[in-house]
């Protein structure tokens with residue numbers, strides 16, 4: 504698995520953000536280029552680690568080859584001797600976890616909520632400004648809009664400074680209000696996609712899945728509000744036993760009541776957090792029961808709505824739908840199995856979550872090509 508946290512030694516008292524550069528690997532001398540104040544350049548590599556030096560001091564990185572972290576943006580915690588790789592320069596999967604608090608308790612949540620919150624927005628802002636050109640940064644939680652003022656201020660400031668960056672914000676959609684007109688008008692709405700879950704067209708089913716009474720009604724109000732804001736919406740539906748039979752009804756609802764969305768994403772479950780605890784009751788084996796999924800996709804597509812399959816191994820999907828299943832599992836939590844060796848679809852396939860159980864998953868994976 505790709506490590507997101509690495510060991511470091513730094514002579515500082517407080518956390519800081521730094522971008523690592525290996526100028527020699529790029530055919531440059533550190534002196535031949537004005538270094539950014541938040542950058543540190545690789546000086547030497549020894550058995551004691553890779554030493555980087557910048558305006559803010561020096562930092563030693565341990566246990567990872569410098570070629571794997573060139574251009575990465577780290578949040579260094581000197582007291583703990585660790586650094587979080589906030590931006591991995593060669594990865595398309597960079598996400599800032601802005602809080603672990605949430606007001607919902609979804610049955611399959613992969614990141615169960617915690618009460619504790621530390622405001623890291625100043626560090627995220629510094630890191631985003633150092634991101635490679637054209638990066639799309641994910642914002643996730645917990646529920647990021649519990650800290651809506653900070654979130655909007657972050658988006659506005661970074662997007663002003665970096666017109667090349669885009670954002671994908673995962674939110675439960677519960678906390679928008681008419682008061683957000685000003686903030687929405689101050690950001691470039693074409694560069695922010697809001698990923699919002701809806702699990703059923705029936706309020707009771709949705710509310711039961713998210714563990715919050717009234718959540719469906721609030722979500723309906725706020726989807727309408729986001730439509731008026733001109734926000735880009737990716738509607739997300741995790742496929743589970745309680746909502747799979749209702750999927751064709753949800754498809755009709757999406758096509759008639761929510762035609763303004765950009766994408767409807769049908770998603771497979773992740774076996775971690777509450778998803779692991781409730782796996783037996785929730786996991787829907789779409790490799791055997793694809794009919795609900797196929798009918799639903801066909802319906803919304805016939806109405807001009809883009810539908811996608813997220814987190815589905817390609818061999819679990821009938822051939823006619825595979826072009827709708829991009830490799831969405833993040834690189835750092837993606838795994839392939841023995842059966843994947845020599846599979847011609849591997850370059851286009853996202854495989855499995857690293858923690859997907861070997862004996863409690865898909866029972867009808869297709870013949871390999």
Ligand code: SF4
Nearest residue numbers: 816818843846849852
């Ligand atoms: S790479 Fe693995 S999971 Fe993907 S289609 Fe091939 S066998 Fe299936």
